[in-house]
Amino acid sequence: MKILGLFLLLLNLFSFSFSRKLLSFHDEAIVLLKLKSSFSDPNGVLSSWVVSDTSSNHCSWYGVSCNSDFRVVSLILRGCDDLEGSISRSLHLPDSSSCSSRRLGGVISPIVGDLSEIRVLSLAFNDLRGEIPKEILRLEKLEILDLQGNSFTGGIRVLNRADDDKSKLDPLKKSGFTSFFGNVRKLMSLDDEDEASPSSDDSSSSGKTGLYPIEIASIVSASVIVFVLLVLVLLFLYTRKWKRNSQIQVAEIKEIKVFVDIGIPLTYEIIVRATGYFSNSNCIGHGGFGSTYKADVSPNNVFAVKRLSVGRFQGDQQFHAEISALETVRHPNLVMLIGYHASETEMFLIYNYLSGGNLEDFIKERSKPALEWKVLHKIALDVARALAYLHEQCSPKVLHRDIKPSNILLDNNFNAYLSDFGLSKLLGTSQSHVTTGVAGTFGYVAPEYAMTCRVSEKADVYSYGIVILELISDKRALDPSFSSHENGFNIVSWAHMMLKQGKAKEVFTKGLWDTGPQDDLVEVLHLALKCTVDSLSIRPTMKQAVKLLKRIQPSRL
Template structure:
């Protein structure tokens, strides 16, 4: 008997350790559901309040309760993350949540901006006050990651809101993927009545549904139904909560109750082993009593322990290995998810892009650029369209490709052409963008075969471009200088909203740092005089290019045109400034509009264009100031009657004759694309000492 004890004594600690580890693994599984019928002081043990959020009378208030208008932001977060993805079965959970909320204001004329229900990998999600719904920071719109259902109570044109009250699905951006009007089901989001919302996501159907009702009965039909796969955004553990914000209002946001559950997959457990005597599924029958001697009893016991010992040891090793591998896989999944967040756009295969563009067939060409050709691609499996930019096989093409990919992949704004992905394969450099159905601004603006852009579209284009340039110049972590703003690089979506594209010449700069001299790049006709002289691109050189584009939009004329009467080259800036000096600037308005525009708004747009195209860079406004003027938050600019002249003491980088000759060659190439580039000598009219 004593001879069989040492193996058992050696194995018992290991068995205890294995069982303890297995038990800990099971205990780590988070609860898949919770419920708050109301909110009490005890609820604070299971909730995290951020910003201006507070608890009062069984309700959670998300924004300040004040009698005077203010800007406020608050969030409430369930502090324990829930498991949404099982790497062992490669399954994403479905989920369902129900909550009751109300939006009201002590001042019936002071409302804005709304609240959201969100899912986020961050448990400290708190955005800026104002029109940001408490989800994102005003200076870093792309920092926070989330899936959110917004219950918006104010129309914000910066995020493409369709109207006042609306419900929308947002993913990592406040520009909703899809929206719905609650008034269609008789719901007023801000009348102060309690509204119950149900949000269901069914992973097997790849569908998200939102229901609203004034009662506790769930409607038969959803208000919002979105066909979408959320699995790329639900990687393992995710935090849940609500956020809200106000922008100079007294709007109050209350959460009255909340329940949540996940379903659709069961976390895998370690499999039982047939030789594990602790397995409760083993049936032990009483043995038949047979007399036996003491020596035979000891032999049988020793044999049994000799067999059971290694079996226990193997079972323990298997359990320990299973736990270790599972934890390693979770770590790898988290790393993979972080890498996916960092890279953003996905990598396409060359075969996929070649098939979608019919082998880059000439019939799919959308346009040509300095560094490559753009093709239309159709992906049959998803029914979606995209634009594929195929860079030239050259050193410049590679440089442009890397610049565009590294810069635009980190940017997100509703007036930017969104990058979907990229491909570096078979010696090809390919960038995949959202497809813009209405093409480039220059082709629409100068297409004689179709009706002219109406005034509302033109105003929207001017404001949209000002908004995105404000974002690039002042709201990104690093300032982005585009360097090639022109009508052919402004694309129009299905609703003629402007999208700025082609970041191949763009440069990143630290804020408040002096620019360095570079080789002059861009398109003649849009380049600022000081950029041509010193080769230093700044935000003011972008402002100059914007001014030229705005004058084109208002006048319907190119930067440089040949006069039909005397065949002389006419400078657009000089022509508009001449009319301004005569007090007849409104005569510059595009005649194809037939006078169907607001005269004062047109006058303001022309003055803003001249102010931006001022030869003196110090006199040009910032893009933020331009945006404020266009949306009537600042007075129109004061533009001198006579166009200022400049005098440079240094010689130009190139002789004017060389620039004119070079521009003439570029002009011949660009006329095929409908993009006439202006000679520098005609555009700038600068005096060289």
């Protein structure tokens, strides 16, 4: 009984912890959406800030970076200033007037004060107006606040002392500087007239009706010295910020690491310009690691650029080491990593572009090729070969941990390529959250991985089995038609139920069963179900799956 009680206690603690994470996840998204509603956004800068069944979480939204608990730690929505415009012209980029399309209007909603974990807030060089909300001063972890280049009526004053009474920090009291950049907790305050003006009692008790000329001269001299020192401090802060921004621009232009010689130079400005400066019109997909954009560098050189969420990854050294390790991972059924860029403000990976789209769209459309057994078998075998290579031939082995149809890409000849391999390994143990608290997508994550966070190659095998069931049927991993069943009922439960009721042919998408071969279809169904059993020892390896699929391989396309 004591063991049972301890188990129930641990289960309650796990449920409470998981519920708190889900709650914070939901609350942060709501705060961002309310903040979005206070902005005017005629050019769709924040078009990715939406919540739907198919969209990624708020941590992959434009300008947003989160910690491992989905709490927002950085919000950078900068427009363009004159400096950026001059840099653009020197690089032969569109002039700064085109940057106006990236500006936000409206006001800053007081809801921003609910982002309690935020450390960096930059809304500089937009068309924001009104007062700076005093709720910003509630953000105790805020380290960098950059609001320059707007038209605020309230202001912030920069002081040269280490701390101040929080009760005096009222941004609505009187106007001052309309922008601020620095250590917010140490340098932010506002004027306090009451403290500065002496009382009438003090004046009368001194026995004087005025000030002597030497006293006036001393006060004026001290005031001038304080003013000059204040100007020098502000000039120092601005110069250091400008120098840092300039260094970032230079680093981003030069630091493109290329693994494959494609015959043309690839620089930061070439890639970013080819994506339309990461415009929504060039966005071809969203995922837990970030969004992917099509980059037309030239008619014969088209790439897919995966823009990663800055702040999701551990230190730069680890990122460079892990990405460089992927340079040696080469297989005909893996998307080729061309190169990457990584800096404090931007991270992206450059892959070869595949015009056939992803498997998720292929399954949804169910055109004639999607009903042909030869095509479906080829896709299943290609993915199995890619996973077998990652598990068996790479040293150390590479675990994908997020296998799903949207991460499987196709070319025009229905060759399948596994993408996003190795990215999960870039996340630290405490930062491997994508959807369920582990690296992966709900519905495809192996049960033992979801419960214990202990992962092996058998977790990839489970996800592969789910993909095969989706490939041969008309059901999704968590199909809406399963809602009438008990909680936890998924495509695996449904396939087992069909077999038990003697309705195996109803598992297959319409038209596939009739064209056959039926014996081979049943073998693939059994393979998928074997891949998804709870017992890890019963699940086959991907090498065994490849062997079975090759044995029933139809004639070539």
